[in-house]
Amino acid sequence: MSSELIVLHHPSGSTVDILPYGATVVSWKTAGQERLFVSKDAIRDGSKPVRGGIPIVFPWFGAASQPQLPQHGFARSSVWSYAPVKDGDVSVTLTLEPTELIQSLYKPSTPPPFHLSLVVTLGEFDLSTELQVRNTSASESFEFQGLFHNYIRAPVDQIRVSPLGYLTYFDKTVLTEDKQPTPRIHDQDEVQVKKFTDSVYENAAKVKEGAQGPQDGWHGKVTWPGGSISVDSANLKDIVVWNPYAELGDMKGEQWRDFVCCEPGHVRGFVKIAPGETWAGSQKLTVGNAQ
Numbered sequence: 384m385s386s387e388l389i390v391l392h393h394p395s396g397s398t399v400d401i402l403p404y405g406a407t408v409v410s411w412k413t414a415g416q417e418r419l420f421v422s423k424d425a426i427r428d429g430s431k432p433v434r435g436g437i438p439i440v441f442p443w444f445g446a447a448s449q450p451q452l453p454q455h456g457f458a459r460s461s462v463w464s465y466a467p468v469k470d471g472d473v474s475v476t477l478t479l480e481p482t483e484l485i486q487s488l489y490k491p492s493t494p495p496p497f498h499l500s501l502v503v504t505l506g507e508f509d510l511s512t513e514l515q516v517r518n519t520s521a522s523e524s525f526e527f528q529g530l531f532h533n534y535i536r537a538p539v540d541q542i543r544v545s546p547l548g549y550l551t552y553f554d555k556t557v558l559t560e561d562k563q564p565t566p567r568i569h570d571q572d573e574v575q576v577k578k579f580t581d582s583v584y585e586n587a588a589k590v591k592e593g594a595q596g597p598q599d600g601w602h603g604k605v606t607w608p609g610g611s612i613s614v615d616s617a618n619l620k621d622i623v624v625w626n627p628y629a630e631l632g633d634m635k636g637e638q639w640r641d642f643v644c645c646e647p648g649h650v651r652g653f654v655k656i657a658p659g660e661t662w663a664g665s666q667k668l669t670v671g672n673a674q
């Protein structure tokens with residue numbers, strides 16, 4: 384994989400770096416500080432999704448229905464196209480269609496009929512990502528899941544994520560007899576991550592005051608002593624909170640201490656779009672005051 388990087392600079396000094404591999408945001412700095420976590424051991428040779436930043440999960444979340452297909456889909460491990468950015472640009476659009484690699488994964492069947500666009504936009508204190516999915520088929524509908532796998536740089540044992548109270552969530556760390564995540568109800572507004580956590584909060588968007596239903600966004604926050612990042616999503620009804628509390632092959636030692644994944648997505652059930660239809664889901668991450 385080439386080490387090509389798309390870099391956007393905001394007049395305020397904030398920056399974002401995006402790898403065409405996976406359209407992965409691998410750095411976001413405001414006020415000179417890195418806001419995302421990327422493992423020191425992240426693989427950057429194109430053989431594995433990057434451990435950190437903002438990988439794009441599409442068109443399924445978790446394990447695939449066919450064994451040869453990768454966990455969390457192929458978008459995070461495909462090379463996306465983009466038009467070169469010019470000085471002063473604070474936004475870039477990356478696109479992905481079924482590449483030869485994706486087609487080879489599906490053989491002898493064919494990949495789904497999609498055209499993806501990811502629009503990344505940088506502000507002084509915020510970063511927005513919007514995923515647009517167009518069904519390119521003339522006759523077939525298309526069902527998919529999608530998620531922004533945000534690795535937010537923060538001391539995991541001190542963070543609080545809210546509002547997530549009184550929602551049903553699916554605890555993937557404890558499986559039921561039929562190997563499904565255990566459904567639970569969270570009885571407090573805030574969630575702390577003090578141990579291995581892998582929770583899928585369904586219809587979290589309903590928590591928003593005045594929200595009309597699960598199609599609205601989740602307006603939440605990750606806070607810790609001395610810092611916070613707000614997460615405002617649109618058309619993404621679920622939230623995943625994850626930290627392994629353990630080292631991984633591409634994240635050695637105690638690096639897990641330095642992040643929490645707070646991931647807006649549509650991962651319980653599927654989005655279904657008709658031939659020619661386009662769907663969009665987005666998020667805005669904003670750094671709290673005085674950081």
Ligand SMILES: O=P(O)(O)OC[C@H]1O[C@@H](O)[C@H](O)[C@@H](O)[C@@H]1O
Pocket residue numbers: 454455532555581582623625646
């Ligand atoms: O190791 P991966 O494929 O990047 O996935 C990391 C984690 O991603 C989370 O979104 C999932 O809920 C977890 O189950 C998973 O372990």
